[in-house]
Amino acid sequence: MDFITIPLVVGMITLGIYKLFDLFVRKKERLAIIEKIGDKFDSSMIENKFSFPLNFKFEGGFGTLKVACLLLGVGLGLLVGYFICYGTIPGYYNNGDYSYRTSEVIYGASTLLFGGLGLLIAFLIEMKYRKDKKEH
Structure with missing residues (x-):
């Protein structure tokens, strides 16, 4: 991994x-x-206009869900990539004499695949939530 x-x-x-x-x-x-x-500002314009909202409502920001699903997908992709390399490339774990290109392709493909699946799952959860919210 020194190349990176x-x-x-x-x-x-x-x-x-x-x-x-x-x-x-x-x-x-x-x-x-x-x-x-x-120059155009007058302090009477904002007098008694600011108040702290006491009731918080969830308006549908799904950024955290997207990041969480993406990171879970990337982590799962790296884990699956490791198991694929360990199971298919002879001597991957023991002596290190393995094809770097093959393992790079396996790691990259599985990371992108599972990261994309994580984002797809986040999208489906978001769509289901919005559909349920519309019906109620």
């Missing part, structure tokens, strides 16, 4: 630098918007 460390580190550093620049650009944009509307 360099691209992974370069990707993480690139993403960090991009997010840092994005943060500063957004801060400047927000300050410009605040300055633009600052």
Whole structure:
């Protein structure tokens, strides 16, 4: 797995630098918007308009469900990929003399397959919930 460390580190550093620049650009944009509307703002416009909602309702955000099903699918895909490699490639676990290409294809395919199945399951659960909510 040494072949993946360099691209992974370069990707993480690139993403960090991009997010840092994005943060500063957004801060400047927000300050410009605040300055633009600052002259037109009157404190009487928001007086007694803010209140804390006491009853919380679930409005249907399924982001956590999607991420959870995706990660479960990826984990299951890696596990299935390991068992496929262990069962089909002779000497996979003992001496390490196995075909790297074969194991890479098996791991990649099973990870993508089960990750996609996890997202499909999340979609079906979401659709069932929305259908049940419409009927009631």
